[in-house]
Amino acid sequence: MRRWLLRRTAQAAVTLAIAITLLFVLMRAAPGDPLSRLQGDRLLSREEIASLRERYGLDQPLLTQFGAFVGGLARGDLGVSIEYGRPVTSLLAERLPATLQLGGAVILLNFTLGLWLGVRQAVRRGSREDRWLTVASLGGYATPSFWLGLVLAWLVGVKWGLLPPAGHSDPLLDSGAGFLERTVDLLRHLALPVLTLSAVTIATTMRHQRNAMLDVLRDPFMLTARAKGLSERAVTWRHAWRNALFPVVTLFGLWLPILVTGSVFVEAVFAWPGLGSLAAAAVGHRDYPLLMGAALLTAVLVVAASLLTDLVYALLDPRVRLS
Amino acid sequence: MSRVLEVENLRISFPDGQGGRLYPVDGVSFSLERGETLALVGESGCGKSLTSLALLQLIPPPGRIESGSTVRLGDIDVLGLRGERLRQIRGRRIGMIFQDPMTSLNPVFKVGDQIAEGIRAHFDVSRAEARSRSFNLLQEVGIPDARSRLDAYPHQLSGGMRQRVMIAIALAAEPEILVADEPTTALDVTVQAQILEVLDRLRATRGMAVLLITHDLGIVAGRADRVAVMYAGQIVEEAPTARLFARPSHPYTQGLFASVPRLTGPVQRLTPIGGSVPPPSAWPAGCRFRPRCPKAFEKSELAPPLLPVEPDHRMRCWLAETGGARG
Numbered sequence A: 001m002r003r004w005l006l007r008r009t010a011q012a013a014v015t016l017a018i019a020i021t022l023l024f025v026l027m028r029a030a031p032g033d034p035l036s037r038l039q040g041d042r043l044l045s046r047e048e049i050a051s052l053r054e055r056y057g058l059d060q061p062l063l064t065q066f067g068a069f070v071g072g073l074a075r076g077d078l079g080v081s082i083e084y085g086r087p088v089t090s091l092l093a094e095r096l097p098a099t100l101q102l103g104g105a106v107i108l109l110n111f112t113l114g115l116w117l118g119v120r121q122a123v124r125r126g127s128r129e130d131r132w133l134t135v136a137s138l139g140g141y142a143t144p145s146f147w148l149g150l151v152l153a154w155l156v157g158v159k160w161g162l163l164p165p166a167g168h169s170d171p172l173l174d175s176g177a178g179f180l181e182r183t184v185d186l187l188r189h190l191a192l193p194v195l196t197l198s199a200v201t202i203a204t205t206m207r208h209q210r211n212a213m214l215d216v217l218r219d220p221f222m223l224t225a226r227a228k229g230l231s232e233r234a235v236t237w238r239h240a241w242r243n244a245l246f247p248v249v250t251l252f253g254l255w256l257p258i259l260v261t262g263s264v265f266v267e268a269v270f271a272w273p274g275l276g277s278l279a280a281a282a283v284g285h286r287d288y289p290l291l292m293g294a295a296l297l298t299a300v301l302v303v304a305a306s307l308l309t310d311l312v313y314a315l316l317d318p319r320v321r322l323s
Numbered sequence B: 001m002s003r004v005l006e007v008e009n010l011r012i013s014f015p016d017g018q019g020g021r022l023y024p025v026d027g028v029s030f031s032l033e034r035g036e037t038l039a040l041v042g043e044s045g046c047g048k049s050l051t052s053l054a055l056l057q058l059i060p061p062p063g064r065i066e067s068g069s070t071v072r073l074g075d076i077d078v079l080g081l082r083g084e085r086l087r088q089i090r091g092r093r094i095g096m097i098f099q100d101p102m103t104s105l106n107p108v109f110k111v112g113d114q115i116a117e118g119i120r121a122h123f124d125v126s127r128a129e130a131r132s133r134s135f136n137l138l139q140e141v142g143i144p145d146a147r148s149r150l151d152a153y154p155h156q157l158s159g160g161m162r163q164r165v166m167i168a169i170a171l172a173a174e175p176e177i178l179v180a181d182e183p184t185t186a187l188d189v190t191v192q193a194q195i196l197e198v199l200d201r202l203r204a205t206r207g208m209a210v211l212l213i214t215h216d217l218g219i220v221a222g223r224a225d226r227v228a229v230m231y232a233g234q235i236v237e238e239a240p241t242a243r244l245f246a247r248p249s250h251p252y253t254q255g256l257f258a259s260v261p262r263l264t265g266p267v268q269r270l271t272p273i274g275g276s277v278p279p280p281s282a283w284p285a286g287c288r289f290r291p292r293c294p295k296a297f298e299k300s301e302l303a304p305p306l307l308p309v310e311p312d313h314r315m316r317c318w319l320a321e322t323g324g325a326r327g
Ligand SMILES: Nc1ncnc2c1ncn2[C@@H]1O[C@H](COP(=O)(O)OP(=O)(O)OP(=O)(O)O)[C@@H](O)[C@H]1O
Pocket: B014, B024, B042, B043, B044, B045, B046, B047, B048, B049, B050, B051, B060, B063, B215, B279, B280
């Protein structure tokens, strides 16, 4: 197990290195550079542009730029954002908490409500409840999240005024507000974006969990579990669900990075100050250092999520753990 | 002798996919005395497994047990039980062993825990006590180094060892009846013999009644007290083992014997029965064996009931009326 873990970690590191190189090359291969945009707007003179180019190292050969980038990376320095004129790391760090709150809440909802509903559907397969949940999840799956987000923001947020339609916290909240008050405020702001992102993801999670359960319920060891006189609850949750968890662990590995960066639309609709909107802005501005930082963070998350998935898999499955 | 299990007119149905239902088990009756071993013999697909599953209401939906069927354990009407009362019967009054030890154990739990779970489902004992009983059971079914095997996972054990674990699970709640559904079919020949030996020993030491399901007449002799032969969802012949082996009477039973090479008795031509068991959707009217039967005659177009051949020997064939000659 320890050797497996070492090997797997080494693999992850190599994957990450390749990803960084590719990212760097792709980014530079894209047409346009950040300063020509400023030039087009005639905001700066030719000389000023040249000096800026020199300052950001854009006049150096590609290999030198790459070397400088990797060197900075090793020191935990991702450079300075061209657009904001501040260190990329501090920009990312500033936006990370809001993103983690949103993504974390969605994942939590998926892996509680989503799994529970999927298991219920499988256990009551063919029942009215199963059919209705299937229809509902297909609906959720087919609804574009930016559209759902707009409708929710307008209807619940603006028309009915039940929940805040945008933002991360109430700007009028007294700075002396207590922990409870702040938490309630955060939850109220989280509600609509979380609902929007969960509609699609929970539909998928439910479907996966339902199918995985149906497969396991057909396994002969389920008969053994019933035949020895276990309660239906133990049969379902201990014997079946424990085995039907493997496919959804894989799903978790896929969700994690998507939720952190793939919520660009939802962050835009709800003015959520997360990484998604930061990355979107960086693309628009051709802000290489910032874009690179955001992409790098995503790459790290993808690799970490896959490592985590394998680890959870191994912990759950003795056939993997002990081999 | 007291009767521990009585099955009467058991009928099991599945949807046929066209709005109707099929009856892969169609009117099966048998009983089991305390300490007795009954062999249920028949080719693949004749309904043996479904019959055994019905004893504990384990038929997978959309299959169901038809009303009018009866399963009695002493004075308990099993098919009338639901929920908690049904759970208390499973494993406690009847223990079950299944055909394939490779898939009958849960891959993610230690075998010791899988046995202990069966103990704690029926007895109010501590974890430690359940573990020590599990250890005893592993020893009883002949697993060497039982102490460390308690913490093994199924994939770490051979097929034979897994089937021993399965037996230990079936014995966990000390049932008075053991149902073994082809317990050796999936195993190597030498391992088969070992498993049968274990079952024989347990039957003797624990005095359990056993329903031994098999398609192999070779393992029946010297092991079962009585034999019931099944064909196409029905019992077609039933007799004490010695009598059935000496004088198989139903043409189907005779065909089964003809396809088993015998070391004793009169030398017979090996004539396996032509064809195979038709699926429930293709059973003919009248005697269901008629299309494959070398002795079929006019009356076979009517469905025969179980008719007496001798006082304790019955068969589902009109030939019983004429002592074997065609009328
Ligand atoms: N889940 C099911 N759905 C539909 N039909 C079924 C189902 N299970 C069994 N059957 C039908 O019932 C018949 C009898 O099945 P059963 O498993 O009892 O046979 P068996 O005598 O145990 O055979 P084998 O020796 O292959 O185990 C099968 O031929 C099949 O047509």
